[in-house]
Amino acid sequence: MTNTQNSPIDACGLPALDARLKxxxxxxxxxxxxxxxxxxxxxxxTIIGAGMCGMLAWFALRMGGVLNTRVLDRSPEGLEGxxxxxxxxxxxxxxxELTGPCYRQGPLTFQAWFRAQFGSVxxxxxxxxxxxxxxxxxxxxxxxLSIPVENGVSVDLVEPEGDLLRLRxxxxxxxxxxxxxxxxxxGRDGTGEQNIPGFVDxxxxxxxxxxxxxxxxxxxxxxxxxxxxxxxxxxxxxxEALEHGAAEVRHLIRRKDMPTINKMxxxxxxxxxxGFADLSDEWRWRFMQYSFAxxxxxxxxxxxxxxxxxxxxxxxxxxxxxxxEEDGAVRVRFADGTSYLTDFIILGTGFTINPLSRVEFGxxxxxxxxxxxxxxxxKDEQSxxxxxxxxxxxxxxxxxxxxxxxxxxxxxxxxxxxASASLGKVSGDIPGVSEGAEWLTRALASTLYAEDVExxxxxxxxxxxxxxxxxxxxxxxxxxxxxxxxxx
Numbered sequence: 001m002t003n004t005q006n007s008p009i010d011a012c013g014l015p016a017l018d019a020r021l022k023x024x025x026x027x028x029x030x031x032x033x034x035x036x037x038x039x040x041x042x043x044x045x046t047i048i049g050a051g052m053c054g055m056l057a058w059f060a061l062r063m064g065g066v067l068n069t070r071v072l073d074r075s076p077e078g079l080e081g082x083x084x085x086x087x088x089x090x091x092x093x094x095x096x097e098l099t100g101p102c103y104r105q106g107p108l109t110f111q112a113w114f115r116a117q118f119g120s121v122x123x124x125x126x127x128x129x130x131x132x133x134x135x136x137x138x139x140x141x142x143x144x145l146s147i148p149v150e151n152g153v154s155v156d157l158v159e160p161e162g163d164l165l166r167l168r169x170x171x172x173x174x175x176x177x178x179x180x181x182x183x184x185x186x187g188r189d190g191t192g193e194q195n196i197p198g199f200v201d202x203x204x205x206x207x208x209x210x211x212x213x214x215x216x217x218x219x220x221x222x223x224x225x226x227x228x229x230x231x232x233x234x235x236x237x238x239x240e241a242l243e244h245g246a247a248e249v250r251h252l253i254r255r256k257d258m259p260t261i262n263k264m265x266x267x268x269x270x271x272x273x274x275g276f277a278d279l280s281d282e283w284r285w286r287f288m289q290y291s292f293a294x295x296x297x298x299x300x301x302x303x304x305x306x307x308x309x310x311x312x313x314x315x316x317x318x319x320x321x322x323x324x325e326e327d328g329a330v331r332v333r334f335a336d337g338t339s340y341l342t343d344f345i346i347l348g349t350g351f352t353i354n355p356l357s358r359v360e361f362g363x364x365x366x367x368x369x370x371x372x373x374x375x376x377x378x379k380d381e382q383s384x385x386x387x388x389x390x391x392x393x394x395x396x397x398x399x400x401x402x403x404x405x406x407x408x409x410x411x412x413x414x415x416x417x418x419a420s421a422s423l424g425k426v427s428g429d430i431p432g433v434s435e436g437a438e439w440l441t442r443a444l445a446s447t448l449y450a451e452d453v454e455x456x457x458x459x460x461x462x463x464x465x466x467x468x469x470x471x472x473x474x475x476x477x478x479x480x481x482x483x484x485x486x487x488x
Contacts, residue, residue, distance in 0.1 A: 234348020
């Protein structure tokens, strides 16, 4: 039976929810005690990215009393992350009940935010979370917590300076800034870039786009469109093209069969979230490689959004080998020796994980240790893509490939999709992100404390605030006697 019983937050409105959140945080003595010794002109932790992970990391640090922080994002306010830019799905894949970035605070959940506005009946009727609504929720999250995001600021280069990091900034804030620790909360492409297959290298740019590009779908009306891939982004872009009047949309799929089972969904649990990072390299690789090999299918609703159109086609076993311009169109050639003409290609080929592609690290990107530097898998578990993931320390920090070449990398923390091979799905996907933020915050606090241990020791020695002032007791002489019983 569906439970539609009202709770105290049902349809109470956002002001009431905001008040409840503030009261709950006050009960938890938020923000935490400011305990990190300050250094003039130095930020303790700088977070790059003000999407879900970046804002959550800021909140978790503030709960722990790490208050000297900055949050930078190159996007305009309200457009952080992919939700209103290149994400084109109608709804999120994640179940609506997941607590996401709430960090154990009930009033910060999407459910609390939704029910405060629309009530429990609407909540029960809701199937999946509409994508734009998720962004509305994140905007409220930022406002409710008063997160001081600096928008329009890009971090172009990170360089060591003694035991600090110097950030070269451009945009709304330019120049340089010093920080002790840097958190990369930079999302799906946070340690990589768009995966652009070589078969479009010589094809003029007007004939193709990556699914994460800004695409003028209106210009595709009446056009033949080819979509390479069958993952979620490929399917969502195909649907957009169809809904904007494309003459036809053809999925060109290298695989022989449609992926239908989300293997990671089948083993999702707190045990997996908590235990993955402690597994051996062999087991961590095996889990991730199998997930890559079987591929996560596009959501059911997204796939139906394409297939309900009569002019949508799914072509399996069509591995593209080359593309060439031909009479104002594109000739696409396949590994089986066949070809066909299309007007435009959308690459639903995802992102690569490759620290070498990140300009923020400069030449030091080559000093980052990756999985391929550490682990050689069995022949039946090979994966070049997985091998390029950074091999992280348990605290999310990067490791140097050769000891002594770039020790400062331990001050940079990978709180994005690039951490998944080492630590699991705790730094990008909605289900485990709060657990990831808790681990990250604990690790940062531990490191900061250890680095300042002499200051904390001095603080202990110097502390002289008495809790007793002498009025709490009266001293008296003890009447004693010797062994013979005589009063001394």
